[in-house]
Amino acid sequence: MRFFRSGAPRASASDTAASASGADAAFLPPGDGRGAGVRPGTGPTSPSGAPGPQGESASVHGAWADDVLAHRFSRVDRTHPLLAELAAWARIRLLRDAEAAARLGQSPPPAGGMPGTTGAGATAASPSATRPSRPPAPLPETPSLAALLARRPALTTPPEVVQRLSAVVGSEDATPDDVAEIILHDTYLTAAVLRIANSPLHAPLVPVESVQRAVMLLGMRQILSLVAAASLMRLMSPRDVAARRTFWRHAACSATAASALAVACGGDPARAFVAGMLHDIGHLLLMGNLPDIAAQVSRRALDAGVPILTAERELLGYDHCDIGRRLLDHWRLGDAVAEAAGLHHGPDSAGWSDITVHVHLGDFMAVALGHHMPGDELLRPPALGALERLPLTPAAFSSLVGHVLADTEAMEQALFGDGAS
Ligand SMILES: [Fe+2]
Numbered sequence: 001m002r003f004f005r006s007g008a009p010r011a012s013a014s015d016t017a018a019s020a021s022g023a024d025a026a027f028l029p030p031g032d033g034r035g036a037g038v039r040p041g042t043g044p045t046s047p048s049g050a051p052g053p054q055g056e057s058a059s060v061h062g063a064w065a066d067d068v069l070a071h072r073f074s075r076v077d078r079t080h081p082l083l084a085e086l087a088a089w090a091r092i093r094l095l096r097d098a099e100a101a102a103r104l105g106q107s108p109p110p111a112g113g114m115p116g117t118t119g120a121g122a123t124a125a126s127p128s129a130t131r132p133s134r135p136p137a138p139l140p141e142t143p144s145l146a147a148l149l150a151r152r153p154a155l156t157t158p159p160e161v162v163q164r165l166s167a168v169v170g171s172e173d174a175t176p177d178d179v180a181e182i183i184l185h186d187t188y189l190t191a192a193v194l195r196i197a198n199s200p201l202h203a204p205l206v207p208v209e210s211v212q213r214a215v216m217l218l219g220m221r222q223i224l225s226l227v228a229a230a231s232l233m234r235l236m237s238p239r240d241v242a243a244r245r246t247f248w249r250h251a252a253c254s255a256t257a258a259s260a261l262a263v264a265c266g267g268d269p270a271r272a273f274v275a276g277m278l279h280d281i282g283h284l285l286l287m288g289n290l291p292d293i294a295a296q297v298s299r300r301a302l303d304a305g306v307p308i309l310t311a312e313r314e315l316l317g318y319d320h321c322d323i324g325r326r327l328l329d330h331w332r333l334g335d336a337v338a339e340a341a342g343l344h345h346g347p348d349s350a351g352w353s354d355i356t357v358h359v360h361l362g363d364f365m366a367v368a369l370g371h372h373m374p375g376d377e378l379l380r381p382p383a384l385g386a387l388e389r390l391p392l393t394p395a396a397f398s399s400l401v402g403h404v405l406a407d408t409e410a411m412e413q414a415l416f417g418d419g420a421s
């Protein structure tokens with residue numbers, strides 16, 4: 001399932017990148033001779049009309065993008081056919097962002113940071129610049145996992161609407177009216193659903209003025225995905241405006257990718273989307289309840305060049321996967337959703353459900369494309385056997401990645417609009 005409508009399949013990103021040179025070439029849409037980036041709502045095959053970088057700036061941006069990618073992919077094998085396609089799309093996105101920054105008179109961040117990254121992620125040191133450091137002792141003020149989950153802040157309250165919708169959509173005899181009735185109890189979600197239904201992405205012939213009609217237009221399963229996406233943003237503490245948008249982008253890109261992979265593999269895309277949206281909920285709980293400790297974890301990961309999971313275990317004695325699994329078990333969204341949250345960092349996919357594989361790879365793709373969590377910008381190798389479970393050719397995978405990028409941006413635009421948080 002795609003969250004939004006997308007364009008037609010197209011040729012491989014790496015083929016196009018390899019067949020031309022310089023940043024101008026990277027702005028060409030794969031399989032298209034005119035020039036484009038990934039534009040919200042148009043799908044990856046549509047020309048943007050935006051000019052590519054010229055002359056000196058093109059070569060500067062190209063060199064910068066290559067440095068960023070060398071850093072981001074330093075721990076993975078970029079010669080793998082699928083990862084080569086992923087890296088080619090990541091480069092396209094970097095160049096597009098660099099060009100957008102240049103139009104605003106800004107320069108790209110150092111290779112260790114990312115365009116659009118806020119906070120600590122923008123000042124990350126490259127791996128070669130980091131020195132090994134001793135693991136720190138756990139922080140004395142850290143609550144145990146059980147104590148953290150026993151608190152009653154907003155985030156430990158389950159998103160009831162997602163629970164109820166998930167149950168209704170999963171039943172055989174659910175009707176659009178059943179779904180609409182749940183949404184109508186929530187003003188925020190009612191507005192979000194109507195906004196999506198009336199957006200240019202769906203372009204209804206007459207305005208959609210009722211939630212019932214929106215459900216019929218979008219479909220019940222797509223409504224569930226939308227509600228999961230909109231609800232997650234609301235769970236975050238309002239003071240962390242930049243951090244919550246960064247978190248949301250990572251979750252949304254992971255969810256969109258997990259859903260697309262589920263479609264490609266004959267799985268359940270709606271459930272994969274929800275699982276992808278919630279896979280890092282443990283991290284969100286940390287950010288909301290222990291913000292100072294969460295900041296120390298990010299700093300530790302950046303300074304020592306260790307995965308965020310390692311930093312969490314060092315400083316907390318547990319990690320966001322442990323938190324997420326326990327929390328989602330408590331929320332009763334289904335074993336598959338909780339398993340995906342608990343296992344999504346690998347390292348071995350043996351015994352995993354398809355949803356966990358798709359969420360794991362969705363998370364991997366989001367980081368590869370630059371939608372990473374703060375302090376977690378280095379791509380980890382995929383779990384053993386995970387890529388081998390994808391029945392996709394490199395060209396088909398490349399097409400899927402392009403649509404994931406476009407659909408993620410389209411969803412953010414439709415839900416939040418420009419500059420919204
Ligand atoms: Fe994670």
Ligand SMILES: [Fe+2]
Nearest residue numbers: 254279280363
């Ligand atoms: Fe993640």
